[in-house]
Amino acid sequence: xxxxxxxxxxxxxxxxxxxxxxxxxxxxxxxxxxxxxxxxxxxxxxxxxxxxxxxxxxxxxxxxxxxxxxxxxxxxxxxxxxxxxxxxxxxxxxxxxxxxxxxxxxxxxxxxxxxxxxxxxxxxxxxxxxxx
Numbered sequence: 001x002x003x004x005x006x007x008x009x010x011x012x013x014x015x016x017x018x019x020x021x022x023x024x025x026x027x028x029x030x031x032x033x034x035x036x037x038x039x040x041x042x043x044x045x046x047x048x049x050x051x052x053x054x055x056x057x058x059x060x061x062x063x064x065x066x067x068x069x070x071x072x073x074x075x076x077x078x079x080x081x082x083x084x085x086x087x088x089x090x091x092x093x094x095x096x097x098x099x100x101x102x103x104x105x106x107x108x109x110x111x112x113x114x115x116x117x118x119x120x121x122x123x124x125x126x127x128x129x130x131x132x
Contacts, residue, residue, distance in 0.1 A: 006035065006042040016051055026054060031068055061094045 009020050023041070026032045032050050034041040043051075050071060057067040070090070073083035 005045055007048065009034075009041050009043070012043050012048070012051070015048070016055060018051075018055070023051075026051065029064055029068070031064065031071065060091065061098060062090060066090055 007015065009023055012018070012023055013020055023032070023034075023043075027034060027041070031054055032043070032047045034043045034047055036042075053071065054064075054067050057070070058064075062070075070083060070087050073086060074080060076082045
């Protein structure tokens with residue numbers, strides 16, 4: 001692989017808006033595999049693709065273990081059919097969880113708004129009755 005296809009840790013951090021600590025953490029968890037030249041880490045196109053998938057998976061609520069399992073399915077030799085199916089199943093589960101959380105949050109927001117409206121009326125009432 002030519003060095004112009006490689007990125008340094010600084011370039012990776014800038015490109016993906018992550019910290020060096022994050023990259024080292026993902027390396028320690030064996031999710032990405034940078035080339036090591038002494039203390040220097042060089043990231044390949046494969047590492048960049050994997051990091052993009054890791055970050056997307058995290059944003060969608062996937063655990064690192066789920067992400068690892070999905071990434072490991074890439075080399076099954078079935079044109080990624082197993083990986084695609086498993087990803088779809090997990091995504092469906094996470095979407096259902098997120099929609100349930102959204103419904104709970106919308107309910108809590110509605111209740112809080114009602115309580116705040118009551119509080120606003122009560123404050124106004126007390127000011128009015130206290131001024132008389």
